[in-house]
Amino acid sequence: MLLGVIADDFTGASDIANTLAKGLPGHGGLRTAQFLNVPRRKAGADIEAGVVALKTRSIPAVDAVSQSLAALRWLLEQGCRQIVFKYCSTFDSTPEGNIGPVAEALAAELDTAGVIVCPAFPAAGRTVYQGHLFVHDRLLNESGLENHPLNPMTDPDIRRWLARQAKKSVGLVSWPSVREGQTQIAAELGLSVQRGECLVIVDALTEEDLVAIGRAAASARLITGGSGIALGLPGNFISAGLAKGEMPSLVGVKGPEAILAGSCSTATRGQIETHRRGHPVLAIDVDEVMRGASGPEEIVTFVLANQGRAPLVYSSADPAEVKALQERHGRAPVAHALDRLFAEVARSLVEKGVRRLVVAGGETSGAVVSALDLGALAIGPEIDPGIPVLVSDGEAPIALALKSGNFGAPDFFVKALGRLAGI
Structure with missing residues (x-):
């Protein structure tokens, strides 16, 4: 297995599994499987991307961290070279967590910093600009998500929201730097590491932005975001000759x-x-x-x-x-x-x-x-x-x-x- 994903809910897991399986048009994706909770046995040898679906979005942060670390260790045992922590593209969380605590725990386990935080998913109208999350043309807290029954989102500034959850300072790579391309993005992330920033919000307005972010993160041990953050990741492994690039195909199931x-x-x-x-x-x-x-x-x-x-x-x-x-x-x-x-x-x-x-x-x-x-x-x-x-x-x-x-x-x-x- 090349790439491992830890998803904080089941629909989000199938969302990012879909992104990894189809890849970019004309390039194909990775052979992907979705696992419900941490598996008890090894994954098949033909699986290139494994998505572990957890139900940790709205549970106590300490439990979310424990389950996410268990998923991480299983994925590393399967040989994963890169890990993605997937959460909702509307950043569903409370001021206490669970995105910040889980992301920092994964970063500590992998001994990494300057970790990308990007919930953008332009195909579904989610974009990030100057650290603020939009749903179509509305700020997050004016989009209806402020009425979420479990995780009401009342602040569109996800840098500020994440800072309330995290122990270390939170950085930002703004859109002008993102538009300059993968080299500038990588340079900005490097500066974040020097400043001691564990988690870094990265702006994205288009799918092209997400592909550039993915390419800049080709060697990153850990990336976090919505499913859109995975757009450019299959291509990294395909370009390196580690995956062939395939399109998903399944026979339908008849019945009630x-x-x-x-x-x-x-x-x-x-x-x-x-x-x-x-x-x-x-x-x-x-x-x-x-x-x-x-x-x-x-x-x-x-x-x-x-x-x-x-x-x-x-x-x-x-x-x-x-x-x-x-x-x-x-x-x-x-x-x-x-x-x-x-x-x-x-x-x-x-x-x-x-x-x-x-x-x-x-x-x-x-x-x-x-x-x-x-x-x-x-x-x-x-x-x-x-x-x-x-x-x-x-x-x-x-x-x-x-x-x-x-x-x-x-x-x-x-x-x-x-x-x-x-x-």
Whole structure:
């Protein structure tokens, strides 16, 4: 294995796995596999990039650090020459962590500094300028992410936000230097090391910027960022003759289908509204779930009764409703109850023959795939930017699409089910 990725949630893991597998147009990518949690055995000898998907974004920082270091050590045992710590392109975190503590712990373990921090993903509208994170034409704290139910992002200055999480000073490579190219970027990172800066925000407005950053980091032991930071990395290994460059291809999986949505993002709520116009949908009554009056049985019955019609089950709600639910029942208890519910539903559906699953939301995806315990997932074609087809191995493979809340076109759910079937 050449490149190892530690992802702090499951949708983000499939996002960066997709980036690594497809590479740049005309060049191809790396043979990539996604692993659910730290594997218990060695990876296959043909895997060039391994993505370890953790569920560490919203847990206590000390636990996130411990799990991330375990993933790092496994990846190093597989021979990885470079490590990427992948987090959300909207920098989802609290003032206490977990991005800063995990990144600094990985840097200490690898004995490195001047580590790139770049959440930019221009294809999804995320850009960084003068250390400030934008979502399309809005600053991060005006984009709707300030209402995130777990990690509300209230400051667009990610240099300042990260400084609150980190023990050491945080640097910045601004966009004018980035536009000068990889040599200038590398020089600026070198100066950051001299100044004692462990983590360095690097601006990026375009995919060309990200490719230049990736080339500047060809020899870096550690890089951190959103999935866009991986755009230029496969080419480094291909140019060095260490990888051939291939395009992902997988045969689709036929069989019963289900869509599970736990994200409360604006995009996901819009996708649900689009879907309900022509397909059956079921809203989860969270108050009933919290009282123990509603469980997985009625959801499973609904899905199985609507096979062939793309049934969708959701707990998504607007910010005001989410806030009211959290005030009534508590933020953590609501999140835990919904994660457990979706996990039980997914497990029961697969046991009853469902073979295609579309899941919306990072926390929901983490709960689902953890419950299914599918092992390594092969990376297939891209559905929408940042969202690939994922297929488990074995005699009865499961096809998955794990969608971050704000990703995907309005018709994503129907499109994803078709791609999972190979259409």
